[in-house]
Amino acid sequence: MKYFTIFASRNNIDDLGERIANVFAGDHKIEKNGSDYIVQTNSLFKKRKMAIRVLTEDTNPDYFASNIPGMMGFYDRIAFADENRKGLVLTQISVFNTVVALEADKELDAGQIQLCMALLSGMEGIGFLQDGTLLDSDGQVIVYPDGTSGPADFSPRACTNKVMGPEVKSEEGERRKRASIAYIRERNIPHLETLPELPPAADCLWKSEEDIARRAVALLIVIQYACDVAQGGDLAASKDFVTEMLRKFGVERHLTDNERELLQDENPAGQAAVNIAWQYEAYWALIWALGLVESLDFPDRICDCDYAIQVVSECDSFEEFYRKTAMRSREEIMDEADKIYRLHWACVNNRINGQEAPAGMNESIVVERRRGLFWMIGRFDEAWDDISMDT
Structure with missing residues (x-):
């Protein structure tokens, strides 16, 4: 050719x-x-x-x-x-x-x-x-030209101009961007000055505290099944347990299409399970926003999975779990979303240039934390499985 x-x-x-x-x-x-x-x-x-x-x-x-x-x-x-x-x-x-x-x-x-x-x-x-x-x-x-799918793990990527129109600048967005860049510079991490601002908090389509809590519980439960699939566990017993837990907490309808597909597939794909298992990090961002985690530390090490399970497993119902939550301010969540957006660019930039992620970051942690934060703020009002990862 x-x-x-x-x-x-x-x-x-x-x-x-x-x-x-x-x-x-x-x-x-x-x-x-x-x-x-x-x-x-x-x-x-x-x-x-x-x-x-x-x-x-x-x-x-x-x-x-x-x-x-x-x-x-x-x-x-x-x-x-x-x-x-x-x-x-x-x-x-x-x-x-x-x-x-x-x-x-x-x-x-x-x-x-x-x-x-x-x-x-x-x-x-x-x-x-x-x-x-x-x-x-x-x-x-x-x-392929005949409609046969190839092996690519494909999801669409859209720039902000195509999804939101040309960048709209604001005093709030500029302040947040400057703070994130200062944080990044302190750690000698590369940044891109022209990476757009995030919109003001008031312009986002926020998820409610209850929606975030239900998404967190549903995700944590299905992650347990994904881990069993990835590790070759007893899938019949695992599926029965997970199905019962989803029913017990009343969060069945809060599963995503990808999660339902994993649960319904008689021979679930290992990579699909691994992808969902990594969403422990997105779940961690959700329970941080719900006030159940003290801070979102630098994304160079995985979250505390034992604690992540405990905050739900020690509850007997969704209502009991929900009573423990105390939603953080929108400004605090936007600050973290802006920071992870720019850290993600640094990871992608290094990967493209054949280098390790800067400052010891794990790009998978960065991506999943971004999924959780961007879903909550409703930046583009995207579904959980379709959060844009443009940089």
Whole structure:
């Protein structure tokens, strides 16, 4: 193939030139022409050239007005083996606002394909192959042209501009951002000045204290089953116990689609169970907001799982658990959400550049803590399983 296209949802492309330089540095000469680039090998023989064309919704509105609906129509007509994945794909396409089209003068060789994949990862985009195959940012197939699902653990990624419109600045948001950056600088962690502010607390769609409490209890209970699945335990006995506990606390309807699927699957997937087991960290953020944990410490070590279980297991009913809660202020929760948002960017930035997460952070802890905090504040009013992890 001679063509490889990256679609993405990004607030801006200010860092794109640097990312291209990082990917092609050393063995290539890079020439910039407006917003486009020409990349050519430095070798004397077998020279290879690649044109990189950059389009955004701001600079090329006509392209997006005509091509994005066409792309949605193309994938909508495909008979996906997994209808849920089809919905996720169509959602992702609907929020694209950036295209990076790579065109080689000859068929892409293995080395060039590897470079394309590195740029795809750096942009956190979706790769489009000429036959219609879609790749996730890690190069794993999302879906094949015949509708067969690939191995990618895919969820849509949308920038704030596409979900909330252009960034709206506020005195509160700026103050919170400055405080978070000061916290991050003290620990010598990289940060991005242009990462948007979070909205003022009054503009968010907050979950109620009772909804947070019920989500916490339901999540903790299903995590126990997920751990048994991941560790190869007695699933029949575990499912019976979990089902009874959900009934006892009256939180069955507060399960998410992913949690119900895990419980209902006769042969639950190990990775799906591991993903839910990691949500101990999201649960920890919930019970912190409910006043049951003293502080959210730096995300470099896992939460106290024994205590996490105890705060629910020592209660005989949801009502007893709920009486123990004392909701923290919205301002305090927003402060933590803003901080984890910027720490997540630092983790992603280091990962993209082949480095460990800074200051000993565990990115899985950061991601799940962000899930819990962002779900509570209702930043985009997203479902628990669909919390946007844009950075």
